[in-house]
Amino acid sequence: MPQSNYRRNRVLVTGGAGFLGSHLIDRLLDRGSEVLCVDNLFTGDKSNIDHLAGNPRFEFMRHDVCLPLFVEVDAIYNLACPASPIHYQHDPVQTTKTSVHGAINMLGLAKRLRVPIFQASTSEVYGDPSVHPQPESYWGNVNPIGIRSCYDEGKRCAETLFFDYHRQHGLDVKVARIFNTYGPRMNAADGRVVSNFIVQALQGEDITIYGDGSQTRSFCYVDDLVDGFLRFMDAGDDVHGPINIGNPNEFTIRQLAEKVIEKVGGSSKLIEKPLPQDDPMQRKPDISKARELLNWQPTVELDEGLDRTIAYFRKVVAG
Numbered sequence: 001m002p003q004s005n006y007r008r009n010r011v012l013v014t015g016g017a018g019f020l021g022s023h024l025i026d027r028l029l030d031r032g033s034e035v036l037c038v039d040n041l042f043t044g045d046k047s048n049i050d051h052l053a054g055n056p057r058f059e060f061m062r063h064d065v066c067l068p069l070f071v072e073v074d075a076i077y078n079l080a081c082p083a084s085p086i087h088y089q090h091d092p093v094q095t096t097k098t099s100v101h102g103a104i105n106m107l108g109l110a111k112r113l114r115v116p117i118f119q120a121s122t123s124e125v126y127g128d129p130s131v132h133p134q135p136e137s138y139w140g141n142v143n144p145i146g147i148r149s150c151y152d153e154g155k156r157c158a159e160t161l162f163f164d165y166h167r168q169h170g171l172d173v174k175v176a177r178i179f180n181t182y183g184p185r186m187n188a189a190d191g192r193v194v195s196n197f198i199v200q201a202l203q204g205e206d207i208t209i210y211g212d213g214s215q216t217r218s219f220c221y222v223d224d225l226v227d228g229f230l231r232f233m234d235a236g237d238d239v240h241g242p243i244n245i246g247n248p249n250e251f252t253i254r255q256l257a258e259k260v261i262e263k264v265g266g267s268s269k270l271i272e273k274p275l276p277q278d279d280p281m282q283r284k285p286d287i288s289k290a291r292e293l294l295n296w297q298p299t300v301e302l303d304e305g306l307d308r309t310i311a312y313f314r315k316v317v318a319g
């Protein structure tokens with residue numbers, strides 16, 4: 001079925017009061033779009049979008065994506081979902097519902113409106129990967145019944161729904177697999193490694209390394225990531241993904257801790273805590289597809305991104 005000739009000017013961002021969503025909204029408004037931000041404020045915070053109050057092209061709606069939503073928009077970015085392990089494990093049933101029911105409702109909306117829809121999927125669909133780095137063709141190594149499964153399997157099921165709506169209803173879907181991302185407006189209390197280490201260092205507390213710190217992650221600065229989202233949505237209606245979006249520069253968690261201490265200074269020591277169950281041992285995106293199909297690659301090195309993020313958290317910690 002042909003897509004409507006969408007203007008892509010009024011854009012829905014679900015999860016828009018969160019870390020990534022709020023940066024995406026800033027960029028969309030800069031480009032002249034109107035933005036409808038839908039968020040139930042479960043993990044997001046109004047402070048992330050406070051600076052947009054009074055902007056006539058910005059609108060906030062408090063709403064849970066598990067419930068149907070009837071609005072008129074030209075494009076949809078579906079980001080609503082708790083993203084950090086402590087938040088998504090807080091109410092795991094709700095996490096799966098948000099991924100699955102949220103996807104169904106937003107896909108139903110996209111189907112009625114005949115508009116493109118972007119899904120914030122995740123590197124977690126690869127689980128604890130046995131292929132390294134991870135290309136999109138890798139099917140993953142996911143425990144279906146562990147403490148991370150509500151998130152991993154919820155996101156995997158959402159991907160299934162996106163591709164079935166594409167095949168069955170001809171929807172223009174854009175599925176991005178996002179790798180670990182950091183930057184200003186990360187939630188200081190959501191336990192993610194970059195925010196934890198920076199806040200601990202700024203407060204002179206011990207830096208908590210889970211396990212021996214030899215596990216790896218590849219950290220993408222938020223501005224680079226959002227640039228990838230926009231390029232994906234702007235790509236032709238024959239580009240559906242999944243496409244990995246992340247920075248392929250890989251670091252051990254111990255290296256990250258040492259870097260943060262070196263930058264922040266102070267007297268923090270590294271201490272080891274138990275490694276959480278099913279914690280992936282290595283993670284690094286193969287971004288050949290993003291390079292080829294979106295002409296995208298990250299530009300901000302970890303050193304520079306950490307400096308910007310530390311500057312942000314200095315203000316947060318100072319109150």
Ligand code: NAD
Nearest residue numbers: 015017018019020040041042043044064065080081083181
């Ligand atoms: P975040 O927690 O800061 O933002 C998620 C937002 O979704 C929050 O504002 C929250 O209130 C909202 N939300 C949660 N459940 C909702 C519901 N049922 N209805 C409406 N709103 C709801 O997390 P983030 O880091 O900005 O992540 C955004 C998206 O990107 C998530 O889908 C996440 O899974 C995905 N992602 C993020 C990363 C990362 O490194 N940050 C990596 C992979 C994937």
Ligand code: UDP
Nearest residue numbers: 067068069070071104105106108109111112
């Ligand atoms: N939906 C929505 N907004 C819309 C259209 C649909 O929230 O503008 C919801 C609708 O409530 C349904 C879901 O999206 O539960 C899936 O819609 P679809 O049309 O695919 O399925 P159906 O309604 O036929 O079950």
Ligand code: UDP
Nearest residue numbers: 085191192193194196208209210215253279
């Ligand atoms: N981690 C850590 N100390 C912390 C927080 C996290 O060593 O204070 C580790 C965690 O065990 C994982 C990595 O850092 O191996 C990344 O954790 P995060 O929760 O940021 O992201 P994810 O595990 O979802 O990739």
